[in-house]
Amino acid sequence: MSEGDVRERILAEATRLFGEQGYGLTSVRDVARAVGVTNPTLYYHFGSKEGLYLEAIRVHQEAIYDRLVEVVNRPASVRERIRAYVQVQFEATAANRSAARLMMYANHRPESGEPQVDMMSVHLKMEQLLGKLFAEGVANGELRPDVEVIDGLMAVTGPVILGCYAVVNQLPTPDDLVDRIVDVIFRGLGA
Amino acid sequence: MSEGDVRERILAEATRLFGEQGYGLTSVRDVARAVGVTNPTLYYHFGSKEGLYLEAIRVHQEAIYDRLVEVVNRPASVRERIRAYVQVQFEATAANRSAARLMMYANHRPESGEPQVDMMSVHLKMEQLLGKLFAEGVANGELRPDVEVIDGLMAVTGPVILGCYAVVNQLPTPDDLVDRIVDVIFRGLGA
Amino acid sequence: MSEGDVRERILAEATRLFGEQGYGLTSVRDVARAVGVTNPTLYYHFGSKEGLYLEAIRVHQEAIYDRLVEVVNRPASVRERIRAYVQVQFEATAANRSAARLMMYANHRPESGEPQVDMMSVHLKMEQLLGKLFAEGVANGELRPDVEVIDGLMAVTGPVILGCYAVVNQLPTPDDLVDRIVDVIFRGLGA
Amino acid sequence: MSEGDVRERILAEATRLFGEQGYGLTSVRDVARAVGVTNPTLYYHFGSKEGLYLEAIRVHQEAIYDRLVEVVNRPASVRERIRAYVQVQFEATAANRSAARLMMYANHRPESGEPQVDMMSVHLKMEQLLGKLFAEGVANGELRPDVEVIDGLMAVTGPVILGCYAVVNQLPTPDDLVDRIVDVIFRGLGA
DNA sequence: CATGAATGAGTCTTCATTCAT
DNA sequence: TATGAATGAAGACTCATTCAT
Numbered sequence: 001m002s003e004g005d006v007r008e009r010i011l012a013e014a015t016r017l018f019g020e021q022g023y024g025l026t027s028v029r030d031v032a033r034a035v036g037v038t039n040p041t042l043y044y045h046f047g048s049k050e051g052l053y054l055e056a057i058r059v060h061q062e063a064i065y066d067r068l069v070e071v072v073n074r075p076a077s078v079r080e081r082i083r084a085y086v087q088v089q090f091e092a093t094a095a096n097r098s099a100a101r102l103m104m105y106a107n108h109r110p111e112s113g114e115p116q117v118d119m120m121s122v123h124l125k126m127e128q129l130l131g132k133l134f135a136e137g138v139a140n141g142e143l144r145p146d147v148e149v150i151d152g153l154m155a156v157t158g159p160v161i162l163g164c165y166a167v168v169n170q171l172p173t174p175d176d177l178v179d180r181i182v183d184v185i186f187r188g189l190g191a
Numbered sequence: 192m193s194e195g196d197v198r199e200r201i202l203a204e205a206t207r208l209f210g211e212q213g214y215g216l217t218s219v220r221d222v223a224r225a226v227g228v229t230n231p232t233l234y235y236h237f238g239s240k241e242g243l244y245l246e247a248i249r250v251h252q253e254a255i256y257d258r259l260v261e262v263v264n265r266p267a268s269v270r271e272r273i274r275a276y277v278q279v280q281f282e283a284t285a286a287n288r289s290a291a292r293l294m295m296y297a298n299h300r301p302e303s304g305e306p307q308v309d310m311m312s313v314h315l316k317m318e319q320l321l322g323k324l325f326a327e328g329v330a331n332g333e334l335r336p337d338v339e340v341i342d343g344l345m346a347v348t349g350p351v352i353l354g355c356y357a358v359v360n361q362l363p364t365p366d367d368l369v370d371r372i373v374d375v376i377f378r379g380l381g382a
Numbered sequence: 383m384s385e386g387d388v389r390e391r392i393l394a395e396a397t398r399l400f401g402e403q404g405y406g407l408t409s410v411r412d413v414a415r416a417v418g419v420t421n422p423t424l425y426y427h428f429g430s431k432e433g434l435y436l437e438a439i440r441v442h443q444e445a446i447y448d449r450l451v452e453v454v455n456r457p458a459s460v461r462e463r464i465r466a467y468v469q470v471q472f473e474a475t476a477a478n479r480s481a482a483r484l485m486m487y488a489n490h491r492p493e494s495g496e497p498q499v500d501m502m503s504v505h506l507k508m509e510q511l512l513g514k515l516f517a518e519g520v521a522n523g524e525l526r527p528d529v530e531v532i533d534g535l536m537a538v539t540g541p542v543i544l545g546c547y548a549v550v551n552q553l554p555t556p557d558d559l560v561d562r563i564v565d566v567i568f569r570g571l572g573a
Numbered sequence: 574m575s576e577g578d579v580r581e582r583i584l585a586e587a588t589r590l591f592g593e594q595g596y597g598l599t600s601v602r603d604v605a606r607a608v609g610v611t612n613p614t615l616y617y618h619f620g621s622k623e624g625l626y627l628e629a630i631r632v633h634q635e636a637i638y639d640r641l642v643e644v645v646n647r648p649a650s651v652r653e654r655i656r657a658y659v660q661v662q663f664e665a666t667a668a669n670r671s672a673a674r675l676m677m678y679a680n681h682r683p684e685s686g687e688p689q690v691d692m693m694s695v696h697l698k699m700e701q702l703l704g705k706l707f708a709e710g711v712a713n714g715e716l717r718p719d720v721e722v723i724d725g726l727m728a729v730t731g732p733v734i735l736g737c738y739a740v741v742n743q744l745p746t747p748d749d750l751v752d753r754i755v756d757v758i759f760r761g762l763g764a
Numbered sequence: 765c766a767t768g769a770a771t772g773a774g775t776c777t778t779c780a781t782t783c784a785t
Numbered sequence: 786t787a788t789g790a791a792t793g794a795a796g797a798c799t800c801a802t803t804c805a806t
Binding site for chain 1 (some may be wrong): 790801802804
């Protein structure tokens with residue numbers, strides 16, 4: 001029907017269904033039916049169920065990573081950039097809950113039986129991104145001089161995951177969640 | 192037949208396999224074979240695949256929650272108890288990686304197609320646990336007076352999840368991880 | 383619980399369930415659960431599912447045949463006895479729809495795969511019963527002299543089956559159904 | 574593969590097996606094996622075991638009803654048409670005993686547990702068919718003026734069922750069965 | 765590009781039955 | 786008498802995948 005965007009529509013439905021139901025419980029026919037094409041059409045475009053799954057993940061991984069890179073390289077204070085880093089992830093999650101759920105799903109995938117997604121390399125890339133930011137912060141005095149990458153990861157990525165979890169599952173979140181998180185990241189809880 | 196209650200052995204193998212492979216890709220026969228019983232025996236004891244899954248989760252939820260309650264009610268400073276709270280979760284994770292993986296899996300489950308596990312109620316109970324701790328800390332001056340529950344959750348639970356993720360996936364973690372986390376929780380990253 | 387009538391209660395529930403659901407779709411556990419005993423108890427009393435089925439049928443076959451014998455041997459006109467013969471079957475059907483359904487079910491059983499119930503011998507016995515009645519009628523001038531058994535069977539048993547079918551399935555039937563049937567049996571439809 | 578439409582061959586074997594063994598004791602695999610195709614092929618064409626069963630019944634219901642309509646609308650006396658009505662049913666039964674057995678089976682089905690076949694609507698349609706015939710007969714003086722539909726049904730359908738039962742089960746029947754039945758229908762048994 | 769038809773392997777689940785207690 | 790626990794066999798059904806068209 002609609003020109004050559006069949007591929008895109010398959011990816012969109014696959015993202016939605018893999019995210020909603022998981023890999024094992026989403027059948028190739030589920031996806032085909034949702035798109036309105038027949039079964040072999042999917043195989044024509046993606047080769048296998050696994051290929052479709054991996055491609056759906058890859059597309060979204062790439063999209064969000066690109067946005068994070070852009071944010072981290074902005075000319076702004078480290079605090080402002082950390083804030084933007086958190087915000088971008090929340091916004092991306094809210095904008096496409098299915099895709100976000102799929103990423104979470106892939107991250108916490110079982111250690112066998114499902115397609116092995118290369119989440120580690122993207123984690124490392126994001127770690128490098130944050131690491132650079134922390135180093136800048138330490139250098140320009142915005143951060144404590146003894147802050148190491150591991151500390152920053154715990155302080156920043158932990159709350160991000162929690163927040164995304166809440167958004168994906170539509171749990172109530174305060175309006176000023178991002179500011180609260182940044183505040184805690186910088187000041188801690190201690191008196 | 193062999194030693195050990197059959198029911199317990201089924202639960203143990205189910206925990207392992209559901210954790211390793213996920214719900215959808217673990218077959219009832221997988222579990223039965225691992226235990227060394229036949230298929231209907233599982234149905235005799237748990238009624239269905241879903242019943243087995245839910246029971247496996249329930250048992251471990253309960254076990255860890257009980258330990259957390261004990262730790263939070265100890266006579267010690269809030270800082271020490273937060274430290275113990277974090278440590279208990281890491282230890283439990285390391286002690287039974289399969290069960291921990293299963294809990295993570297259930298937490299990040301797809302929103303349909305798999306058994307609906309009541310993770311929310313246990314989350315709320317743990318939130319209350321931490322909330323009480325934070326209130327104590329604010330009252331006795333260990334915590335900043337403006338700390339609210341949401342802040343504490345982000346600061347504490349976020350790093351806990353990240354750490355458990357690392358332990359479950361056997362990623363390298365520093366020996367002093369718990370101390371680093373507590374330090375960041377209390378002092379933040381800011382200069 | 384209740385003394386020695388366990389056997390009777392099993393038979394009653396078996397009759398009901400076999401009648402309602404058929405042999406193939408009624409499980410031994412269905413019956414056991416309905417009675418409130420465990421599975422092996424049924425085996426203790428009846429040896430097998432097939433034994434239970436056959437016994438349930440036998441009991442009801444016997445009961446209705448005895449009543450028919452009694453009716454046919456009454457000192458009355460042939461017409462009155464045919465009327466009673468029809469009425470007894472309708473009454474027995476209405477009194478225990480489950481049992482009646484079971485008898486119908488057994489009669490129209492598939493020719494393989496289910497326990498072979500000896501319906502033929504009871505049919506023959508009832509044929510003899512009616513045959514005697516018809517002979518009497520021919521002899522005493524109540525029936526046409528050329529009436530043979532086959533004619534009588536068609537005229538009498540056909541409507542009886544139809545009527546029982548209606549009663550079992552709770553279809554509406556006229557109040558004077560029996561009289562109408564007897565009238566048609568004797569006078570036919572022709573002008 | 575082999576000649577003949579696969580769908581038709583499945584229907585034929587399904588009719589035979591459901592008729593011979595009943596619904597509950599006929600497995601999908603039985604049918605597939607008899608046709609020489611694999612299990613999912615049946616699902617591809619009929620969606621479910623129930624769908625196959627209902628379709629098999631529907632096809633034969635339709636076929637016989639069409640023939641009865643044709644017979645009843647012939648230009649002939651009411652008696653001749655009733656004779657043809659009876660004969661058609663016997664012939665159809667003898668021509669395809671499996672299908673006839675299936676129709677009987679479906680008619681006397683248990684009231685739960687098996688697919689609900691809509692036998693009632695076809696019964697009503699046949700009742701209308703006969704009703705029209707009876708009304709004609711009363712109008713043109715072939716039938717007694719006080720004959721109502723219920724009388725006719727009992728007199729005609731009863732013997733038809735008995736006769737079909739005999740044919741299906743290959744019991745001995747006299748050569749002039751149809752004439753005997755018509756004779757009894759019109760003249761009754763009475764002197 | 766796309767499909768209608770087909771399949772081998774596997775899914776969860778239930779069955780009638782048994783046996784030590 | 787009755788049961789708790791277990792089983793081998795079979796049930797209906799779905800899966801990812803293929804191939805001729």
